Amino acid sequence: HQPSTIAAGRLWNNSCYFCRATMTMTPTATNSDSAPSSCASQGLVTKQNQVASSSSSNELNSNNDENQDSSNSNQPSNNNITNSIQNHRQYAPFARPNLQKEVIKGVLRKKLAKQRHLVMKEAIDPSYLDQLFPQMLQLFSPQTVNYNGGIGQVPEWKISCYLEVMPGGVPTADPNNELKSLFDPLLATCNHIFVDWYRQQHACNKPGLRIPQVVGCERIMTFITRYTPTPGEQALLKHVDGAGKVDGSIVVALPMDRWSGPNLEFEGGGLTFWDGKQENEIHYDTRSGDLALIDRAVWHQANPITKGTRWALVIFYKVIRQDAEEPKQS
Numbered sequence: 001h002q003p004s005t006i007a008a009g010r011l012w013n014n015s016c017y018f019c020r021a022t023m024t025m026t027p028t029a030t031n032s033d034s035a036p037s038s039c040a041s042q043g044l045v046t047k048q049n050q051v052a053s054s055s056s057s058n059e060l061n062s063n064n065d066e067n068q069d070s071s072n073s074n075q076p077s078n079n080n081i082t083n084s085i086q087n088h089r090q091y092a093p094f095a096r097p098n099l100q101k102e103v104i105k106g107v108l109r110k111k112l113a114k115q116r117h118l119v120m121k122e123a124i125d126p127s128y129l130d131q132l133f134p135q136m137l138q139l140f141s142p143q144t145v146n147y148n149g150g151i152g153q154v155p156e157w158k159i160s161c162y163l164e165v166m167p168g169g170v171p172t173a174d175p176n177n178e179l180k181s182l183f184d185p186l187l188a189t190c191n192h193i194f195v196d197w198y199r200q201q202h203a204c205n206k207p208g209l210r211i212p213q214v215v216g217c218e219r220i221m222t223f224i225t226r227y228t229p230t231p232g233e234q235a236l237l238k239h240v241d242g243a244g245k246v247d248g249s250i251v252v253a254l255p256m257d258r259w260s261g262p263n264l265e266f267e268g269g270g271l272t273f274w275d276g277k278q279e280n281e282i283h284y285d286t287r288s289g290d291l292a293l294i295d296r297a298v299w300h301q302a303n304p305i306t307k308g309t310r311w312a313l314v315i316f317y318k319v320i321r322q323d324a325e326e327p328k329q330s
Contacts, residue, residue, distance in 0.1 A: 266308030
């Protein structure tokens, strides 16, 4: 412990700084050896955009983001899998500037309220989604799925088109690959956003408890849903995603349909969550580009619409964790 002296209204010489952000009162030195492993092992994102890895002790920061090499080549190569040793610079241009910082601040506010979801307004540029929409309309082809016990009180679900499905063809053996290709850039950016959010949401929740570091994520199901006022198609009532068997999910609100004809703008809709210590009911009026991040087994619903059509992109995720055990010596 080697304290540095700084002037912060008065002289302060009690602290030893192991990482440094850009501040008007910048500490004169840093001691990187003092970084607490409990936070580093959780991949806590700091203000200087560092991502710490407890296994390799490598640092990527804003001055060294070109230094990534092929050290992660042993990760699966599927394009629905994202390695988390990446920072906000890899968000696509259609993601709102400074989105990563806003996600971190949003998580801190939600944690104070004991809540495990986050809704970001216009996280994705609505004009970018407008560009995708006409071709999406042409490619969209809903598939009928019969869920055991129903989904959101609807036994026969027929308003979603599946872009990616679980192994074994669940819930359908015929995903729409053309539609997936159209959305690939958005899906990749959603992966980065999800990893940043999930690592922050689950970082250092229990002092002294070492949880294997989240090193990436895998999309295990992706689909686009079209809600209409028709009975059975107007909502997805109170439910948990993947019957609570997924680690988290993202919902992206897509544009209103202004291309198929007049008077198709929807009325009603939005999202409702039951979250927090008292499971308070929280409503959001979501519009094009809004993005919801949902932790495992958080109750929520897509609210009923009474007019027009409402579109949403939904992604279910599994997180990839670093093996907590050290490899055995042969």
